[in-house]
Amino acid sequence: LSFDATRPEAFVKIGAVHEQKGNAALAEKAYELALEREPDNAAVCERLGLMYLKSGRDAEAPALFERAVTIDPKRWRSYNGLGVLADRRGDFTAAIGYYNKALAIDPAAAMAMNNRGYSRFLAGDLPGAEADLQTAIRLGAKGSVWTNLGRVQAMQGRYAEGLESLLQNTDLAHAYNLLGEAAMERGDFESGKRYFESAISESPRY
Numbered sequence: 602l603s604f605d606a607t608r609p610e611a612f613v614k615i616g617a618v619h620e621q622k623g624n625a626a627l628a629e630k631a632y633e634l635a636l637e638r639e640p641d642n643a644a645v646c647e648r649l650g651l652m653y654l655k656s657g658r659d660a661e662a663p664a665l666f667e668r669a670v671t672i673d674p675k676r677w678r679s680y681n682g683l684g685v686l687a688d689r690r691g692d693f694t695a696a697i698g699y700y701n702k703a704l705a706i707d708p709a710a711a712m713a714m715n716n717r718g719y720s721r722f723l724a725g726d727l728p729g730a731e732a733d734l735q736t737a738i739r740l741g742a743k744g745s746v747w748t749n750l751g752r753v754q755a756m757q758g759r760y761a762e763g764l765e766s767l768l769q770n771t772d773l774a775h776a777y778n779l780l781g782e783a784a785m786e787r788g789d790f791e792s793g794k795r796y797f798e799s800a801i802s803e804s805p806r807y
Contacts (some may be wrong), residue, residue, distance in 0.1 A: 605669075607638060608638060608639075609635035609636070609642060609645065610635075612631045612634045612638070613631070613645060614637065615631040616629075616631030616632040616648065617648075617697065620652070625652060627662075628652055629649065629652045629653070632645055632649040633649065633750075636649060641672055643669045643670075643673035644661070644669075644676075646665045646666070646668045646669040647665070647669040647676050647682075649665050649715070650662045650663075650679065651670065659690075662682060663686055666679040666682045666686075667762065676706075677703040677704075679712060680700070680702040680703035680706070680713075681699070681700065681703045681710070681712060681713045683699040683719070684697070684698075684700045684703065684720065687699060688720050688723065693721075693723050693724035695720055697717055697721065697724070700713050700717035705718065710740075711737050711742035712737075714733055714740055714742065714751065715733070715737040715742045716736065718731070718733030718734035718746075718753075719749045720734075721733060724725075727753055727756055729765075730738070730753045734746055734750040734753060736793055740749070746770075747766050747767065747770040748766075748770045750766045751766035751776070751780075752767075753768075754788060755767075755780050755783035756783050757790040758787065758789065759776075760784070763779075763780055764776055764777075772803075772804075773798075774803035774804035774807060777796045777797070777798040777800035777807055778796070780792075780796040780798065781794075781795075781796035781800060784796060
């Protein structure tokens with residue numbers, strides 16, 4: 602900062618360091634200071650928007666994402682962020698539209714593909730959700746994509762496949778509990794009871 606505190610570059614680097622270290626509040630402050638110095642920096646708008654998204658500042662994040670894509674229409678992560686915000690408010694049609702825009706920019710964006718699959722799951726489009734999630738896995742997505750896929754398969758009554766997918770990302774007790782929830786939501790109460798009993802048997806926390 603002693604070189605030139607009027608420029609955004611040092612603040613961006615400071616923000617990136619704090620972001621990597623998990624210091625969310627300090628990272629946000631550094632990005633905010635960078636944006637004060639260069640309001641039309643699309644990359645900083647996006648990074649600050651993503652920080653706000655993580656910290657639950659949903660009212661403030663959209664304007665940053667919208668500004669980012671206005672300045673640079675190729676920022677797929679901003680469209681992905683807008684999709685996540687739409688999902689959070691239950692507007693799945695809008696969310697899918699934003700994910701479509703993200704994927705039109707980068708068809709290999711596994712995160713956006715996973716999110717679109719989850720949004721389709723929430724909207725009740727189980728075949729579409731499964732297709733997206735399988736594609737996300739082929740693109741290299743890990744973690745939550747397997748849980749999402751397992752839940753989609755379970756909601757179609759394919760419990761054995763669902764269990765196999767869930768176990769890629771969680772322990773057996775939690776997998777049984779998720780299967781029980783899916784079965785209950787489907788009205789398959791006998792299966793739900795069986796899976797909940799299995800969850801209890803595997804772990805006292807259930």
